[in-house]
Amino acid sequence: KLRQACSIYNRLLSETIRTLISSNTLGAQNILTSARSFASRLASVQNDCDRLANTLFTLLDIYIYIEFFKSQQFERAYEIIQKLSLLPFAHTQIDQCLELINYYSSEIMDCYPDIILMTLTLMAILASVEYKSALNLSNQHLSLAATSSFDQRSSNILSTNKQGLLDELKRQADVLFRYIGLLPIKLHNHVHVQLMECFSRIKNAC
Template identity: 85%
Template sequence: AAILYDRAKKTRQACSIYNRLLSEAIRALITSNTLAEGNILSSARSFASRLSSTQNEFDRTTNTLYTLLDIYVYVEFFKSQQFERAYEVIQKLSLLPFAHTQIDQCLESINYYSTEILDCYPDIILITLTLMSILASVEYKSSANSSNQHLLLAATSSFDQRTSHILSTNKKGLLDELKRQADVLFRFIGLLPIKLHNHVHVQLMECFSRIKNAC
């Protein structure tokens, strides 16, 4: 249906359908490790790329499309255990604050997120703190050179696709940064206007504890 709307130049309707499909794909990937059908992702990415080259201004529906595409890439990196790449992606997407000066902006942005983004927002928070606890663990070893998989973010993203080396030099420096960022996220979670389920709170606290106690 999205392709038919696209061919009929009904961009808004096509975009809305892609947003729903991408939201469902993200939920499936998070809950069951089920990858989205290739034609859905490729069609959505092609559609987004054409939009970015023909439109100078983007409305809420279009912005949702780009954000969902980037969220999918983030979750896919995490699920495929490309933790360093995932860490870099989430730092770039402006979905969560990693400095105290970013908290107000992120809280304000939540008011403008679509239902499709808000539906997966608690999972994004949990995945991010889980990711940070993995990077902070003593057992974690850098895997920057272990995979040649190349996943593209949406056309409007500024994410640098080069291989990450964030863990290859100073582990203590990264650990200090992860602890600082965990404090920021902990404060942000306390200010969230959306309700998190109790089991999510429990898991978040476990991740926070692992990060803060890492050495």
């Protein structure tokens, strides 16, 4: 029963994530709340669905990441994606991330190209001189659902030296593009075009 329930939640969460990626509205909150409750229960009992459970936890983390991005809380989103081990941010992490791809479920892989594109878009935003004013462009921010497994402390990444941050973003962009070239999955042409635009924005930022 646990395996079956976990599989259903994974499928529903994957659909909810794709809806969130493609729109500016939060996914079905009842599904998210229920999935979080089930994940808590799953973590507290011995079970034989480790891979299914790992997929569930990863999908919940991905949802949180996208929530922060969509609500324009870019610094928190940037911190979260670096904690998730989904993408490499140093050359030494590339092999590990390539290895992990072999173990990701179809539910995770379905949204993986979008996560790559969203992450480079996020880095391009952080690298831009317009970043500060971009935060004030819209008052129609999404209200974040429930609480996440990540702490809610404010971020300090942009309080450091601006040039230092830019150098780090450019270095990480190089890592991600090397990684993208090694991926065993094909990205659609329009995704490649958008990735190149983001890469150019990051590398040309000053």
